[in-house]
Amino acid sequence: MKLTQEGNIFYEYIAAGCAQFFKGENNLSNLISLENGTIYISATETALHCYLFEAVRDFNILYPNVHFKILNNSTTDSVNALKEGKVDLAVVSATLQVTPPLKMKIVKKYRDILIGGNRFEKLKNREICGENCA
The missing domain is CATH 3.40.190 (D-Maltodextrin-Binding Protein; domain 2)
Incomplete structure (x- = not known):
């Protein structure tokens, strides 16, 4: 599977936001599992x-x-x-x-x-x- 030209442009805009979202999700998971916090x-x-x-x-x-x-x-x-x-x-x-x-x-x-x-x-x-x- 390969992104279209429009998909690549859109990805540049949302990549940083997605990275922050996944980081936040990971931090919450760590808190719940008592790994840190x-x-x-x-x-x-x-x-x-x-x-x-x-x-x-x-x-x-x-x-x-x-x-x-x-x-x-x-x-x-x-x-x-x-x-x-x-x-x-x-x-x-x-x-x-x-x-x-x-x-x-x-x-x-x-x-x-x-x-x-x-x-x-x-x-x-x-x-x-x-x-x-x-």
Whole structure:
């Protein structure tokens, strides 16, 4: 098969566009297959230290060409960043109600412990609010 003279002229105009299209398609395919790319995460301080740093390390062992951009925010700011499409996921240290299309999954539980001076002596060996804490 051989292009006509008109086909050759048209090809000169569209070749660069087609190359960009195929490059973009390849880049998207790489992102989906986790060969490279960047994952944007917003996380609370507690979530960073109790879960996320270890999870990122383990993930990078399996997928070394994937990079992370991690923002340190409050729970509210992390969820808002996710709602606004600024990040791909949020890792927070408080349970909360989320509305579709967001979904929440508990990945690790932890326990807060008060460390205080004599002023808090009367609270020693007591559970303050247990399951009712928000």
